[in-house]
């Protein structure tokens with residue numbers, strides 16, 4: 713859809729390129745979400761020298777059909793898996809917020825933790841799941857995306873934590889977005905690193921599932937008419953996160 717004055721808004725809401733960012737915070741609901749959705753982008757950015765920190769909101773304790781490992785046992789397994797995958801992708805640091813997977817924690821509780829981390833780490837870009845994805849039914853995903861977007865909107869306000877801080881966040885990028893505005897064609901090397909990282913999440917992906925994932929990202933290359941596997945983001949400036957109806961189309 714072409715909206716009237718779109719070019720004017722694009723100019724007004726112009727953002728720097730993600731690959732110019734040097735200090736990037738990736739906030740995910742569960743261990744594996746970033747690797748699954750944008751592991752190739754992470755591989756590319758770390759290769760280019762960016763420092764990437766993962767923040768995982770939940771403890772990942774519910775992601776199983778096997779009741780005997782559900783809970784703290786699975787949580788420890790998934791943390792080890794994420795550590796292993798992070799090494800492959802060149803991720804510098806892992807922060808765990810340890811909210812209960814599928815628990816009754818609130819967006820506000822997560823938001824204050826993310827504000828604390830933004831103030832400490834001073835990222836120039838923050839990436840997270842798109843909480844506005846139509847039909848997204850997983851509450852950990854909607855809460856994580858909303859809490860992170862709100863933290864990017866409010867991190868400088870004394871209301872949240874007292875005091876204030878300098879403005880550092882230049883862009884917010886949403887993965888799993890139904891309205892992506894930035895397409896990343898992965899090199900074969902970055903795609904293979906992503907798949908290798910995903911294979912570390914053994915508690916989540918068996919061989920058949922890994923093959924399905926590889927096919928999905930490759931089929932996307934036909935949708936976007938490229939010869940490479942594709943990952944996407946909706947990248948916005950923080951100012952776009954409040955009272956801009958046109959942002960959906962940008």
Ligand SMILES: [Zn+2]
Nearest residue numbers: 741742745853
């Ligand atoms: Zn998840």
